[in-house]
Amino acid sequence: MHPIKPEHRSVANIANGVFQPFLTDEGEPDGEVLQVNGGKTGYGFHVYRMAPGATTKAHTHVGAEEFYVIDGDLTDHDGYEYRPGDIVCLASGTTHNSSTRNGCTLVVHLPGAEGF
Known part of the structure; x- marks a missing residue:
């Protein structure tokens, strides 16, 4: 086994990483993303942060959305409330x-595009 080449490893820290705006297909800001995989912002594995009082735009998942709530509170449109420590899977479609209410930070995996 050989050491991992620097160009094959990307590392960011939530505490001091640079979050980028997550933009909808229409270019509207919808939260912030910390991502290290070099792919399209908000796809694959990333950290997603919402400011207090924020609401996401309605969207449909092409693949399953999986996320872990690190901190804060998150409520879906149907009133279901997620709390720190929750691991969630929303089915494709x-x-x-x-x-x-108070802002939140999530670790998210999205296998593909979302339809806004």
Whole structure:
């Protein structure tokens, strides 16, 4: 086994990483993303952050959305509340939007595009 080449490893820290705006297909800001995989912002594995009082735009998942709530609160449009420590899977084809009263940070995996 050989050491991992620097160009094959990307590392960011949530505490001091540079979050980028997550933009909908229409170019509207919808939260912030910390991502290290070099792919399209908000796809694959990333950290997603919502400001207090924020609400996401309604969207439909092409693949399953999986996320872990690190901190804060998150409520789906149907009133279901997620709390720190929750691990969630929303099935492919799910349409929803979410809001937060106090802000939140999530670790997210999205296998493909979302339809806004």
